[in-house]
Amino acid sequence: MLIRIPGVFDADALARARALLEDAPWTDGATTAGTQALQVKHNQQLPVTCAPAQALQSMVLGALERHPVFFSAALPKRVFPPMFNRYGGAANTYGAHVDNAIRYTPGRGERVRTDLSATLFLADPSDYDGGELVIDDTYGEQRVKLAAGDLVLYPGTSVHRVEPVTRGVRVASFFWIESLVRSDEQRRLLHDMDRFLVHLRSTVGETDPGVVGLTGTYHNLLRQWADT
Numbered sequence: 001m002l003i004r005i006p007g008v009f010d011a012d013a014l015a016r017a018r019a020l021l022e023d024a025p026w027t028d029g030a031t032t033a034g035t036q037a038l039q040v041k042h043n044q045q046l047p048v049t050c051a052p053a054q055a056l057q058s059m060v061l062g063a064l065e066r067h068p069v070f071f072s073a074a075l076p077k078r079v080f081p082p083m084f085n086r087y088g089g090a091a092n093t094y095g096a097h098v099d100n101a102i103r104y105t106p107g108r109g110e111r112v113r114t115d116l117s118a119t120l121f122l123a124d125p126s127d128y129d130g131g132e133l134v135i136d137d138t139y140g141e142q143r144v145k146l147a148a149g150d151l152v153l154y155p156g157t158s159v160h161r162v163e164p165v166t167r168g169v170r171v172a173s174f175f176w177i178e179s180l181v182r183s184d185e186q187r188r189l190l191h192d193m194d195r196f197l198v199h200l201r202s203t204v205g206e207t208d209p210g211v212v213g214l215t216g217t218y219h220n221l222l223r224q225w226a227d228t
């Protein structure tokens with residue numbers, strides 16, 4: 001299941017991010033691909049240790065921490081340090097692949113199981129043609145091209161690709177999340193319940209016995225399913 005999370009970056013954050021990305025030392029994206037993905041990966045990335053990548057990484061992690069919908073949808077246990085990519089010119093596409101199940105955080109070597117994959121779109125969609133993130137979902141193929149600042153979360157198990165960018169440049173942040181709740185289906189149920197509770201709180205109020213009871217049920221389900 002795909003979840004779109006709007007407004008992870010606001011206009012200020014986008015302007016700062018674009019300025020940092022402009023002067024960044026872009027390199028061949030093939031350096032971090034697994035064996036199969038290597039055959040189809042033709043994009044550029046920022047080296048994780050360069051100053052712009054470090055500054056951008058804190059911006060993305062800070063924005064995620066402040067975003068209640070991200071928390072509710074991903075139930076994050078560990079977030080892989082966000083990376084940054086660019087498609088345009090000769091390096092303009094990433095063919096069909098599945099992300100590695102386990103990633104090791106650079107420097108720390110901590111293991112992150114990639115339950116969820118995420119792309120935070122940083123370029124305005126009117127500034128480039130192509131570049132759709134195409135995800136094989138249980139409901140069929142989903143083509144995703146979001147407004148700058150919006151994020152898509154999708155199951156790490158999905159085959160996905162990025163269509164060739166035929167005009168302009170697509171820049172994005174991409175990363176993975178190990179969730180407290182490994183099952184996509186269970187995580188989805190919890191997120192739906194949380195969304196409906198937010199709605200109920202605003203209509204019937206925080207102290208309504210139904211709201212109190214269902215909030216308890218949400219936490220009790222999370223207690224059953226979370227692997228901390």
Ligand SMILES: O=C(O)CCC(=O)C(=O)O
Pocket residue numbers: 085094099119133160162172174
């Ligand atoms: O650029 C994107 O939206 C996705 C990148 C991707 O699939 C990857 O780096 O594994």
Ligand SMILES: [Fe+2]
Pocket residue numbers: 097098099117160
């Ligand atoms: Fe991928």
